[in-house]
Amino acid sequence: MTGASDALARRQRLADEQRAFERREATSRAVRSAVIFVAFIVVLGLGYSGYKAFGTSIDDAQTDWPVVGSFLPATDDLRMPPALDIITEFGEPLQRNSDRPLALFILDAALFTLRETVVGLLGGIVLGLAVAVALLRSRRLERGLLPWVVVSQTIPLIAVAPIVVIWGRNNFGFLPFAWADWMSVSVIAVYLSFFPVAINGLRGLQSPAPDDLELMNSYAASWTATLFKLRFPAALPYLFPAVRLAATASVVGAIVGEISAGVQGGLGRLILDFASRYTTGPERLYDAVIGAALLGIAIIVVLTLLERLTLASRQGTTAP
Amino acid sequence: MSSRVEVAGVSKLFNAGRPNEVQALSHITLAIEANEFVSLIGPSGCGKSTLLRCIAALTDATEGSITVAGKSAEQARVDQDYGMAFQKAGLFDWRTVAKNIELPLELMGWKKADRARRATEMLRLVQLDEFGDHRPAELSGGMQQRVAIARALSFEPSLLLMDEPFGALDEMTREHMQAELLRIWRSTDTTVVFVTHSIPEAVFLSTRVIVMSPRPGRIATEIRVDLGDRDDDTRQDPAFFKLVTEVREALRSVEDSAG
Numbered sequence: 051m052t053g054a055s056d057a058l059a060r061r062q063r064l065a066d067e068q069r070a071f072e073r074r075e076a077t078s079r080a081v082r083s084a085v086i087f088v089a090f091i092v093v094l095g096l097g098y099s100g101y102k103a104f105g106t107s108i109d110d111a112q113t114d115w116p117v118v119g120s121f122l123p124a125t126d127d128l129r130m131p132p133a134l135d136i137i138t139e140f141g142e143p144l145q146r147n148s149d150r151p152l153a154l155f156i157l158d159a160a161l162f163t164l165r166e167t168v169v170g171l172l173g174g175i176v177l178g179l180a181v182a183v184a185l186l187r188s189r190r191l192e193r194g195l196l197p198w199v200v201v202s203q204t205i206p207l208i209a210v211a212p213i214v215v216i217w218g219r220n221n222f223g224f225l226p227f228a229w230a231d232w233m234s235v236s237v238i239a240v241y242l243s244f245f246p247v248a249i250n251g252l253r254g255l256q257s258p259a260p261d262d263l264e265l266m267n268s269y270a271a272s273w274t275a276t277l278f279k280l281r282f283p284a285a286l287p288y289l290f291p292a293v294r295l296a297a298t299a300s301v302v303g304a305i306v307g308e309i310s311a312g313v314q315g316g317l318g319r320l321i322l323d324f325a326s327r328y329t330t331g332p333e334r335l336y337d338a339v340i341g342a343a344l345l346g347i348a349i350i351v352v353l354t355l356l357e358r359l360t361l362a363s364r365q366g367t368t369a370p
Numbered sequence: 371m372s373s374r375v376e377v378a379g380v381s382k383l384f385n386a387g388r389p390n391e392v393q394a395l396s397h398i399t400l401a402i403e404a405n406e407f408v409s410l411i412g413p414s415g416c417g418k419s420t421l422l423r424c425i426a427a428l429t430d431a432t433e434g435s436i437t438v439a440g441k442s443a444e445q446a447r448v449d450q451d452y453g454m455a456f457q458k459a460g461l462f463d464w465r466t467v468a469k470n471i472e473l474p475l476e477l478m479g480w481k482k483a484d485r486a487r488r489a490t491e492m493l494r495l496v497q498l499d500e501f502g503d504h505r506p507a508e509l510s511g512g513m514q515q516r517v518a519i520a521r522a523l524s525f526e527p528s529l530l531l532m533d534e535p536f537g538a539l540d541e542m543t544r545e546h547m548q549a550e551l552l553r554i555w556r557s558t559d560t561t562v563v564f565v566t567h568s569i570p571e572a573v574f575l576s577t578r579v580i581v582m583s584p585r586p587g588r589i590a591t592e593i594r595v596d597l598g599d600r601d602d603d604t605r606q607d608p609a610f611f612k613l614v615t616e617v618r619e620a621l622r623s624v625e626d627s628a629g
Contacts, residue, residue, distance in 0.1 A: 283464045
C-alpha cells in the first residue's frame with residue numbers, strides 16, 4: 051500500500067515539475083520571439099541600407115553597371131529614401147499649419163482599420179462557425195454547399211468591394227443603427243475571413259474519435275450537448291490556426307476594401323493618398339506601409355497569446 | 371427478482387441485404403442477474419464487443435430483444451441505467467480529471483456543488499484523491515483507466531459495461547487494476563458485463579465466464595467461477611488454474627470447430 055502511495059506522490063511531484071518547466075519554457079520562448087523579431091527588423095534595415103549604399107557607390111563611381119537600376123531597383127533617394135529618414139519622418143508634421151506628427155495620423159488610421167478588421171474577423175468567425183456547424187449537421191449540405199463556399203473565394207475582392215459599399219449606403223435603412231461606410235469594409239473582411247474558419251472548423255468539429263462520440267451516445271447526450279461538450283472543445287486546436295489565417299485575411303480585406311471602395315479614414319486610404327503624392331514625400335508611403343505591417347503583426351501576437359493561454363493546459367494536443 | 375440484463379434471441383447483421391453481409395451475432399440468449407460479474411470471452415470476430423454494444427443500445431440488434439433493468443435497452447440508455455468504459459480511457463484532455471468525472475453529471479443537469487462532491491467521492495473510490503486538478507495527460511495509462519471507471523460509475527448506474535478496459539495496459543498494471551475493479555465492484559452495488567480476450571483476467575474477475583464462438587457469434591458454453599472473494603493469492607490457487615484450463619479448452623474447441 052505504501053508502495054502505491056509512494057508511486058502516486060512521485061507522479062504528483064513529476065507533474066508539478068513538468069508544469070514549472072513548461073512555465074519557464076513559455077517565458078523564455080516569449081523572450082526569444084521578441085529578440086528574433088527585433089533582430090529581424092535590424093537585419094532588414096541593414097540590408098536595405100546596405101543595398102542602397104552599394105548601389106549609390108556604383109552610381110558615384112560612374113560605372114555603367116547595368117544591374118542596379120535595371121534588373122534591381124535604383125537606389126536614388128526618391129525610390130529608396132534613406133532608412134533613417136523613413137524612421138524620423140514618423141515624427142515630422144504632416145500638414146504645414148499643424149505640428150501633429152505623421153505617427154499619430156498613421157495611428158488614427160490604423161485604429162480605424164483595426165475596428166473594421168476586428169468587426170470583420172468576429173463576423174467571419176461567427177459566420178464561419180455557423181457554416182461549419184451547418185455542414186456538420188447535414189451530409190447533403192456538406193456535399194451541396196461546400197463547393198460554393200470554395201467558389202465564393204474565387205470572386206475577386208476588388209470587384210465586389212464597391213458594390214458592397216453602394217449597397218450599404220442605399221439598402222440598409224431597415225437597420226436600427228445608421229450604416230457607416232466602414233461597416234461595408236467589415237462586410238468585405240467577413241467575406242474573406244469566414245472561409246478558413248469554416249473549412250478548418252468543419253475538420254475540427256469532425257475530429258473527435260468514434261469512441262468519444264460513442265461515449266456521449268452512451269450518456270444519451272443530445273446533438274447540441276455533444277456539439278458544446280465534445281465537438282467545440284475538440285475543434286479549438288484546429289480553430290486557432292484558422293483564426294490566425296482569418297485575421298490576416300481580414301486585415302487585407304479591410305485595407306483593400308478601403309482602397310477599392312474609396313472609404314475615408316483608414317490605412318488603405320492613407321496608403322492611396324501617400325502614393326499619389328509620392329514625389330513630395332516618399333518616406334510617408336513607407337511609413338504607412340510599416341504601420342499596416344505593425345497592425346497585422348499586433349493582431350497575430352494577440353491571437354497567439356490567446357491561443358497559448360487557452361490551450362496551455364492541454365498537453366500533447368497540437369493541431370495536425 | 372428479475373434479471374438485470376435479458377438478451378433473448380438476438381442476432382445482428384452488418385450490411386444486411388448487401389453482398390458484404392456479415393452475421394455478427396446469431397440467436398444469443400443470455401440472462402444476467404443483479405450483482406453478477408459476467409465476462410464475455412472469445413476469439414476476435416466472435417461478436418463479444420457487438421453484443422456489449424447491443425446491450426448498451428449503441429447499435430441495434432437486427433433480431434430479438436434486449437431488456438436492461440426491466441426496460442428496453444434503448445430506454446435504459448436514455449435513462450442512464452448503465453455506465454460504460456472502453457479500451458481507450460477516452461478522457462477529454464481539455465478537462466481536468468475531476469471535470470472528466472463530472473461530465474455525465476453535467477449532462478444530467480446536476481448542480482455544480484453536487485457534481486464536485488461526487489467527483490471527490492469517486493476519486494477517493496479509485497484512490498486518486500490528489501489528482502482531481504490534474505490533466506489526464508499527466509496520469510499514467512492505468513490511472514487514466516481508473517478515472518474512466520470513476521466517470522462510468524459517477525452517477526451510480528446499476529450496470530457497468532466494459533469493453534476490454536485493461537487491454538492496453540502492461541501486465542503488472544493490469545493485475546493491479548483487476549484487483550481495484552473487484553474492490554470497487556464489491557463496494558458498490560453494481561452488475562458488470564466485461565469483454566476481454568484474456569483468459570486469466572476473465573477467470574480472476576468473474577462470477578461467470580461466457581465463451582463465444584465466431585462466424586457467426588454464438589454462445590458456445592458458459593463456465594461458473596466459484597472462487598469466492600479473491601486476492602492476489604487467488605492467482606496461485608489450483609482451483610484458479612483449473613478454471614483457467616477449463617476456459618482455455620472451451621476456447622480451443624471453439625476455434626477448432628470454427629477452423
